[in-house]
Amino acid sequence: MDSVNIAVIGCGWVCEKVHLPALALDPRVHIAGVYASVDVRTAELAERFSVPRFNDLDALLKSDANAVLITTPPTSHYNVIKSCLLAGKNVVCEKPLALAHADAIDVVKLADDLNLTIQRCMSNRHRPDVALMKDLVGRGAIDRPQSLRATWFKGQGIPRTSRGLECGVIWHLRVHGDALRGRP
Numbered sequence: 001m002d003s004v005n006i007a008v009i010g011c012g013w014v015c016e017k018v019h020l021p022a023l024a025l026d027p028r029v030h031i032a033g034v035y036a037s038v039d040v041r042t043a044e045l046a047e048r049f050s051v052p053r054f055n056d057l058d059a060l061l062k063s064d065a066n067a068v069l070i071t072t073p074p075t076s077h078y079n080v081i082k083s084c085l086l087a088g089k090n091v092v093c094e095k096p097l098a099l100a101h102a103d104a105i106d107v108v109k110l111a112d113d114l115n116l117t118i119q120r121c122m123s124n125r126h127r128p129d130v131a132l133m134k135d136l137v138g139r140g141a142i143d144r145p146q147s148l149r150a151t152w153f154k155g156q157g158i159p160r161t162s163r164g165l166e167c168g169v170i171w172h173l174r175v176h177g178d179a180l181r182g183r184p
Contacts, residue, residue, distance in 0.1 A: 003028045007060050007089075009080060010071035011036035011045045014094060019069055020049050032065035036072075061087035067117075070094060078103045081118065085110050090117040 006023065008015060011034055023029045033052035036042045046053035054060040060068070061083060068084045070077060070093040078098040084091050085107065097104040097120050111118035136142045 003030065004067050005030045005032050005065050006067045006069055006092075007032040007054065007063055007065035008034045008069045008071065009036065009057070009060065009084075010073075010094075011038065011041040012071060012073075015069075015071040016045060019071060020045060020051075023069075024049055032063055033060065035060045057083065061089070066090060067092065074099060078107065081107045082110065085114055085116055085118070088114070088116070092119045092121060094121045096120065 006029060008019065008023075008031065015034075015036075020031070020034075023031055031049065031051040033054045034042055034046050034049075035054035035057060039055075042053050045051075054063070057080075067090040070080050070084070070091065072080055072094075074094075074096055077093055077096065078100075081091050081093055081097065091107075091111065097107055097118070108118055133142075133145075137144055
């Protein structure tokens, strides 16, 4: 694909500080618009990045965007991904794809059945040290990792689900270990 027309769902910190600035710098990317359930936030980012604003999810799904970047809270990922895929959109989603492994498998299978692409944001995957570890594990040169040591440096505190459950650092970062094992 030479260029992509991408819409963004979710206008939180990672969208504002990471994704929109990166997308705006790439000449191959056209930002079709942004949408979030918080209208004020959506309006602010649409104005700051000079992109259109969608008033609702249905309008975004009916747009000419051929891909959608999902940066909403993890509890919404499964349903939002499914809606996007069923609308014929390729999907890039912040981690994790879903809270349950079976749901992640479900959306990966749906994307495959619809001949669409689904990808989770995994910036660490492309780091040389992580790629080397995956290669070594994959070739059997070292045993599969049995433990994980992680540190949390996020200023906003411990991530929580919409049900108020503490997710904690292991829940939030476990997808990096899942990627080493080849899980979605």
